[in-house]
Amino acid sequence: MSTFHGHGEDAPLHVPGLDSPQVQAGLASRLADGSFAAFEQTAASVGYCSNPIRLVGSSTTVDTKTGEVVGSFSSEDAPLGALYRRCGNRRDHVCPSCSRLYARDTFELIRAGVQGGKQVPTDVADNPLVFLTLTAPSFGHVHGARVHGGPCRPRRRDDRTRCVHGRPMWCHARHETTDDEVGAPLCSECYRYDAHVIWQWWSPELWRRLTIEVRRALASRLGVAESRLADVASVQYAKVAEYQARGVIHFHALIRLDGPASAGVGSPAPASLDGNDLAQLLRDAVARVAYTAPAARNNDDTTYRLTFGRQVDARTVRAGSRTDAPDGPLTPGQVAGYLAKYATKDATAAAGTDRRSTPHLRRIKDVCRDLHAHARDRETYCRATNPDHVDPYRLLGKWAHALGFRGHFSTKSRRYSITLGALRRARVRWQAIAAESRRTGDPIDTADLEARLLAADDEETTLVVGEWAYAGTGWETPGDAALANAAAARAREYDQWKADHKSA
Ligand SMILES: [Zn+2]
Ligand SMILES: [Zn+2]
Ligand SMILES: [Zn+2]
Structure with missing residues (x-):
């Protein structure tokens, strides 16, 4: 093994700002x-x-x-x-050292929930485990970097339509992931910024509804009443939120089926369900989750029926068969590594580079503040219709820096593994x-x-x-x-x- 060239007298420490x-x-x-x-x-x-x-x-x-x-x-x-x-x-651009420590701890606790260790019994490795990615729906066409460097949004000459604002709905550029355009809409007037922010604001609610839906489906599948599910099985998870280039979050979660929670972390799961069954149950549950959010502007009569994006990836994780094929099985180490990496990214790193502020991301923040500015009007309106009803968007401005996402970046169920x-x-x-x-x-x-x-x-x-x-x-x-x-x-x-x- 060669030595690390960063040590020794021929590799002096590069100290930025040494000329100051x-x-x-x-x-x-x-x-x-x-x-x-x-x-x-x-x-x-x-x-x-x-x-x-x-x-x-x-x-x-x-x-x-x-x-x-x-x-x-x-x-x-x-x-x-x-x-x-x-x-x-936790954030890499604030403190690289503490951010790396956070990533390492997150990695350790996620891995312990996958294969045991750190006082988690190795029996957890026998239980069904699924790696689930939940996307956000589309709020308008955006530029993207394609795998293998393909063109952004190619259209044949006879198929090139423009939007109502006269802007082309195609793009033949081959973007790098670090390009400013990546994640930005093809037409910023067509892009549904209000819907984007409203979805992001309620995304933790969608996740909460999913956990309820999964328990319901599992009880029905196992033939027990929902109130008795805890005696038979429990669903444990570790999840992280990751910003996409377009400024919207995706959830990545490891979902494990255990036996009764009272029997401890990783108690044997019911034999009638394997990892593939669990993956299918999750896909079906995700498709059923919806929430109708209130509009955030008084004059807005849109019905915001929020769902996850149609692209749901639920993969069964199997230990010990490492492969880099995109559809191949994932190893516990790989998934723990993915999750830990996502957990340290933040909104300013949305497009893959640090401290980035594109016009698109700035516009999302402006919309958060703008919807927040309507809070006074809405408060009056909300109270008039229901005396106890408090404006659900009153804190939106406070979360503008996070592009309207108010959830935690990394969460886990109580009996998933150990804690940070x-x-x-x-x-x-x-x-x-x-x-x-x-x-x-x-x-x-x-x-x-x-x-x-x-x-x-x-x-x-x-x-x-x-x-x-x-x-x-x-x-x-x-x-x-x-x-x-x-x-x-x-x-x-x-x-x-x-x-x-x-x-x-
Ligand atoms: Zn620090
Ligand atoms: Zn493009
Ligand atoms: Zn347009």
């Missing part, structure tokens, strides 16, 4: 006052987070059984005189155990280490009592920030290099 006087001054003062090593240690401890949170204060760790003080920590003893914590932001919180707690516990071992020189006790790390909070035997005050966010100088970001970028390159060499 503030960055230079910051770095020079770290070198002059001898605090560079302290900074380096601190930056490494937060994984080169872009915007760490600084805290000052102290804490004491107490054994809850004996009341004995087993350790204490004060920020005065920390290398830079403050306790630095990761910002924990448990993984984060395990990391903190691991750091404490490792630090203690370094301090005492004793080797780490590996007996049921994973069980101890992932134990629930109420099983903890120590209690940390502390008093902390918020001292600020971010690195102290632009020089520190530039170095942290450069180191995070190098770490990312290294991970990518490792991944490339593993798959090669």
Whole structure:
């Protein structure tokens, strides 16, 4: 295996902004006052987070059984005189480091729900599992990058129609996924922006209705009353929302059929249903889901009957047969990887590039704010028709930055797998155990280490009592920030290099 070229003296760290006087001054003062090593240690401890949170204060760790003080920590003893914590932001353009950690945790918890591990029994691997993609309907023709670089919307010469605004309804360009046109409508006047925003606003409601519909269908299929379904089977899922180039979200979900939820995560599923049956049941259920949303403008008499898009992809996942054929079976690792990747994308990355703002995406945000601005009128109207009725769109403006999507980007049912919180707690516990071992020189006790790390909070035997005050966010100088970001970028390159060499 070749070595990573990003290390060593012939590959100096690329520090963006090194020509800025503030960055230079910051770095020079770290070198002059001898605090560079302290900074380096601190930056490494937060994984080169872009915007760490600084805290000052102290804490004491107490054994809850004996009341004995087993350790204490004060920020005065920390290398830079403050306790630095990761910002924990999910979005890649806000903090690449924390975003990668979030993706890794999401990957771990999704994979544990697919094949077991992390205290989830490996029996989950025997249960039917489907990878479901739910699309949004069309709100008008948009430009798109085609697979194999084909033309956008080709039409024969005798089949070229224009819209009522005189714009061509064809396009022979071969777009790259990063082109500004991709996702933008062929005619912005024809594009149904209100319907787009209204659909996005209610998409969490469509998902909720789907979960009800699936339980209903499953009960009927298993021949039990809906109220008794929990005694026989349960549906567990992990789902993420992903923005498409046209600024609308799709849902991707892993759906697993378990036995009774009371029998624990991954209890044996009823034998009468396999993965293919579950996939068919899901397709049928998706087709039945609909919600009639109220109009968002007083003078709008459109009936907004919302459904998922017609393109429903429900694939049975089988373990151990890796293939890259588009219709072939998926491996648990592949699906966990897809979901984790989608979970860190956000609205500004909708078209595949970061911090992108196209006229189309701006227009969607404007429509969110515009519909929100009608809220006062609507409120009066809503109260007149029904005294308890509160305007359902009153918070739409608040969600304009997310293009009107108010749901969570990544959610899971309670008994799908472990939680992100448990993984984060395990990391903190691991750091404490490792630090203690370094301090005492004793080797780490590996007996049921994973069980101890992932134990629930109420099983903890120590209690940390502390008093902390918020001292600020971010690195102290632009020089520190530039170095942290450069180191995070190098770490990312290294991970990518490792991944490339593993798959090669
Ligand atoms: Zn961060
Ligand atoms: Zn086009
Ligand atoms: Zn038009």
